[in-house]
Structures are given as C-alpha cells and as structure tokens.
Amino acid sequence: MTVTKMSWRPQYRSSKFRNVYGKVANREHCFDGIPITKNVHDNHFCAVNTRFLAIVTESAGGGSFLVIPLEQTGRIEPNYPKVCGHQGNVLDIKWNPFIDNIIASCSEDTSVRIWEIPEGGLKRNMTEALLELHGHSRRVGLVEWHPTTNNILFSAGYDYKVLIWNLDVGEPVKMIDCHSDVILCMSFNTDGSLLTTTCKDKKLRVIEPRSGRILQEANCKNHRVNRVVFLGNMKRLLTTGVSRWNTRQIALWDQEDLSMPLIEEEIDGLSGLLFPFYDADTHMLYLAGKGDGNIRYYEISTEKPYLSYLMEFRSPAPQKGLGVMPKHGLDVSACEVFRFYKLVTLKGLIEPISMIVPRRSDSYQEDIYPMTPGTEPALTPDEWLGGINRDPVLMSLKEGYKKSSKMVFKAPIKEKKSVVVNGIDLLENVPPRTENELLRMFFRQQDEIRRLKEELAQKDIRIRQLQLELKNLRNSPKNC
Secondary structure (H helix, E strand, O other): OOOEEOOOOOOOOOOOOOOOEEEEOOHHHOEEOOOEOOOOOOOOOEEEOOOEEEEEEOOOOOEEEEEEEOOOOEEOOOOOOOEEEEOOOEEEEEEOOOOOOEEEEEEOOOEEEEEEOOOOOOOOOEOOOOEEEEOOOOOEEEEEEOOOEOOEEEEEEOOOOEEEEEOOOOEEEEEEOOOOOOEEEEEEOOOOOOEEEEEOOOEEEEEEOOOOEEEEEEEOOOEEEEEEEEOOOOOEEEEEEEEOOOOEEEEEEEOOEOOOOOEEEEEEOOOOOEEEEEEOOOOEEEEEEOOOOOEEEEEEOOOOOOEEEEEEEOOOOOOOOEEEOOHHHOOHHHOEEEEEEEEEHHHOEEEEEEEEOOOOOOOOOHHHOOOEEOOOOOEOHHHHHOOOOOOOOEEOOOOOOOOOOOOOOOOOOOOOOOOEEOOEEOOOOOOOOOHHHHHHHHHHHHHHHHHHHHHHHHHHHHHHHHHHHHHHHHHOOOOO
16 A cells, blocks of 8 residues: 655545535624633543533633533623533543533543533532543543533543443443553544554554454554544544654554554644544535634545645644534534634633535535434444444434434442553552642542541431430320
8 A cells, every 4th residue: 555645735526515614603603701721731621512612711729611601602701610620630521412501521630520510501500420430540631522422421631541431330341451641542443342542652553442353453653643533434533743854744554453544644834633523424624723723624525635635724822622513503504514613821811713515505415414323322332332333313403403402411329449451450559659649639639538527426426316306205204
C-alpha cells in the first residue's frame, strides 16, 4: 500500500456541499460573560444538546461547570448557578444521547459523576450528583457514552485504563487494560461494536470493547497521532497529529489494516491541536485548530482521492474548544447541516457557528437530510454486554425532529464499597504519586470523616431520644 501525499487545494468536482459556508450567530444569540476554564487539558470543555449548553468554568477550589438553557442567550450573570460537586478540575463533560437532562463529568479528583439537570435549568448551585463513580486511581481525562446502548458509559483515566460503567447498577463492568500511557482520544463506530483510541505511547488501536481485545494496532512514528474519529460505516478511521517535521497532519486509515495509512496530508505549520468532526449523513469532515479561528471542511468518499477539500471558515478569534449540536437539533428550514458552539476564552464568549448549504427553495431538502440516529436507544445495557450489536434507531428530520425523549434515568441504590473488575479491586488503597494527588486524597478523607461524624451525631441524638422514651414508659403509671 502506498502512502499518497495530497495537496489541500480545492479540487473542483460535482458536489452539493461545495458551497457550504459558515454563518456566525448575531451577538444577541451568543452566550457572553462566561468564565471559561483556563485549563490546558486538550478537551473541548463544552457539551451541547437540544435543550442545554454546558461549559467548564474557571473556579477556585474544586471544579465546576455551567448548564444554560439554549434559549437563555446574551449575558450570563457572574453569580449564575453552577454544577460544583467535584473536588478537582473538571476535564470532560458529555450529555447522555438518549436522556437530554443527564450529563456525565470527569475530574482530576479521580471520579466520574452523573448529574440530573432540573427542568428549566439550575436555580441554585448543584453539589449532589445522581451517581458518583469511583474506580480510577488517577485523574479521569475522558468520558464517552455508548452510541446505541442506554446507560453504558466509558471513562479513560491517567491510570492508563478504560472503564465501562453500567449505570443501571452504578458499577464498572469491564476494564480495558491494553494501553501503556495516557489515552488521548476515544471514538466509536456507528453501532458501538468497535472502539478506537489514540495514546501518548504513539499507538493507534482498534479494540473490541467488551473483551478488551486489540484487533488492530499501528505504531505511528512518522505521524504522531493526537485525535481519531471513525468515519461512519466506511470502515475508515481519520487521525490528526504531527508529522516528523512538526507540521499539522491528517491521515486516513483502513480500520481492518493499520499497517500503513491510505493517505497522509499536511495541513499547515501551526502548533495547535487539530480537532476532527465527522458528519456521517453528509460525509463531511471538519477540522478545527485549537488556538486558531479556522475550520476547514472536506468531503470523504470511499474511492480515490478519498478526501476532497471544500472550503475554509475563517475567524480572527481563536477557539479553545467546540461543542457540536446533535443532528436533530439543527434548523432544517435554513438548510443547516452542522452547528458548532465555539469557546472564545479571551472574550468569555460562546459563539454558535452554523454550516449552511445554500438553497433557493424553502421546502424540506431531503437529499441533505437522510435518516439520522435519533433519541431512542437500540439496546439495553444487558443486551449489549451479552454480545448483541445493533445499528442506531434512525429518525427523519422532516417530521417531529424536536421530539424529546421520554426516557428517565433511574439511579441505582448502591451499597457495595469495593469495585471489582476482572478480579481486581479498583478501590484498593493506591499510593499517591504527586502532591496534588495526596491533597485530593486528603480532602476526600476529610469529607468522609465529616460525613461519618454527622452520621454518628445523628445516631447519638436518636439514641438519646429512645432512652427518654424508654424512661417515660417506665415512669408512666400502669393502666389497670
């Protein structure tokens, strides 16, 4: 297989997406006055769905994020309520794809937490999570929901492990332990039967998630991978990274043969990370550079040249991260095919950017809106863990695309204190490696001591009440 070097100059070809352009929302439709986190972790720090926008914020002591109803645009007050239960910086947040008021967060405090956002958004600070998931021994850098199964969540920690959580029981049910360094990125194929990861050990892996078995592995010495994304059902992967000459680069791979990339393409000499976004409905790939304001977009095909450059959206304001609106939240009447929510740290601004296909007709454009994954899960956790794979449940955007999911999250009642996965107790005392970890462990123990003291005080009060009742019973005259 030969590696083809490509030019990014536009190749004029017949395509309905050739004239797609980016439209920035008016200032009154932006979100202003937001203290966006200054954390240098390479994540988006932003998650969006059809109801809420969530942004990780700068906060003293512990970690927090804002959750703002989408219609509440404009300036956000400095004392706006936050989700602030973590003891360390929040590193990633993701909305449940099937229940639109459930969000997962992970943090430097080694925990993953599940939060339920009340109807209409927060009225006061939220400190109590619906579920606290402890299983990692180091900070947790990534969370991803399974694309077709309800209540299955993946988390990747700095302990080099990926844990698979079944939220029906609130416990980790599988552990993927094949990485030798920090995991940088996780991506699923369409039905969630395959997981691909990039890692600091410079390897790209395709993994069967239930068994943890590595199906394919690439040692990327010439193309240092940072991010990876599955390209729908094309059996292709796309990675972004750095070439041996320190230029930003993308590579296309056959998921069944990672011995060599199908193509490599150099983008530019800038140093910021390239975030890839893929739209399986339009076969369009978007590349957004961290620290610059540009978003390039391409069309992907299964035949050579595989990758066709379309256009570039340019902006002088640098982006720290980008949230993406799910497909069923787009404005189909405006022929909107993708929408970013751009974090502009210097201005404390979140700026929606709509990617629009110019059309003269006002009618529904069926050719650019095929059936798309909806808000209904295809599988239960037990079915998926039992080995069943199923494609997403599709929906049409023509009718009822604003329909909300009727699913409700029920938190399990947890009593177990040990977390055993693959025969290993993940909550055994792991010695802290750094001063920060020691401090986090200390604060967690302080919280536990405080909770136990409160419990003890309440039990003391109850004992005194019972003693008084017993004394009263003894002293009361006996009824004859």
